[in-house]
Amino acid sequence: MLANKTKKSEFQIELKNRFSKFQNATEETATIQDHCQEIENVFTTACETSVGLKKRKHHEWISPETLVKVKDKENIKNILNNSKTRFAKQSASREYTIANQDVSNNARRENRAFVDKLTAEAEEAARANNIKALYDNIKLLTGKYQKGSRPVKSKEGKTLNTYEEQMKRWVEHFKNVLNLVPPVNKANIPPS
Numbered sequence: 001m002l003a004n005k006t007k008k009s010e011f012q013i014e015l016k017n018r019f020s021k022f023q024n025a026t027e028e029t030a031t032i033q034d035h036c037q038e039i040e041n042v043f044t045t046a047c048e049t050s051v052g053l054k055k056r057k058h059h060e061w062i063s064p065e066t067l068v069k070v071k072d073k074e075n076i077k078n079i080l081n082n083s084k085t086r087f088a089k090q091s092a093s094r095e096y097t098i099a100n101q102d103v104s105n106n107a108r109r110e111n112r113a114f115v116d117k118l119t120a121e122a123e124e125a126a127r128a129n130n131i132k133a134l135y136d137n138i139k140l141l142t143g144k145y146q147k148g149s150r151p152v153k154s155k156e157g158k159t160l161n162t163y164e165e166q167m168k169r170w171v172e173h174f175k176n177v178l179n180l181v182p183p184v185n186k187a188n189i190p191p192s
Contacts, residue, residue, distance in 0.1 A: 001051045011050040018042045061114035066106045073099040115141065 002008045019042060058067065076099050080092035118137050125133035151159045152166040160166045 007051060011046060014046040014050040015043070018046050061110050062107065063110055066103065066110060069099070069103045069106060073103050 002011060073096070076092060076096045080089065080096050083089045083092050118141050122134055122137035122141070125131075125137060152169055153159055154165075154169060160169055
């Protein structure tokens with residue numbers, strides 16, 4: 001967030017204002033721990049007011065209704081954990097089981113709908129020869145992906161296609177790098 005220049009300047013101004021208030025109140029602090037705690041409080045409050053708290057990103061296929069059901073499930077779980085009698089624990093356990101199944105079913109249904117929609121879009125993009133849209137949908141469907149390695153080229157600049165040619169080129173490269181003539185003048189590095 002601080003890479004943004006406006007947010008960074010807001011944070012710096014907020015921090016200066018809070019530290020000016022802090023410097024006026026330094027006479028009241030008794031111990032070093034109190035002083036450190038006040039500095040920590042100044043930084044955290046300045047961050048919260050100017051930059052804001054980090055927002056948790058949910059999957060795009062999860063609907064707000066499912067998020068509400070997740071919150072309800074968490075509340076029931078807290079009731080279950082805090083219940084003291086056997087009867088209260090059993091009834092909360094039944095409610096939690098029902099809520100958990102409801103959340104799972106909703107999430108599964110929404111995920112299937114999302115995947116079906118992306119699959120249909122990918123098929124449509126393939127029919128229309130829209131390669132970019134096709135690959136974007138495939139990336140969303142498969143999740144994480146790795147970039148392919150860069151092609152290995154020969155000394156003349158031609159791309160080497162076979163694995164054997166590439167390995168021969170790597171051997172040649174490292175023989176050249178590792179078998180260099182040692183320098184005439186040694187580095188003058190004083191001992192530490």
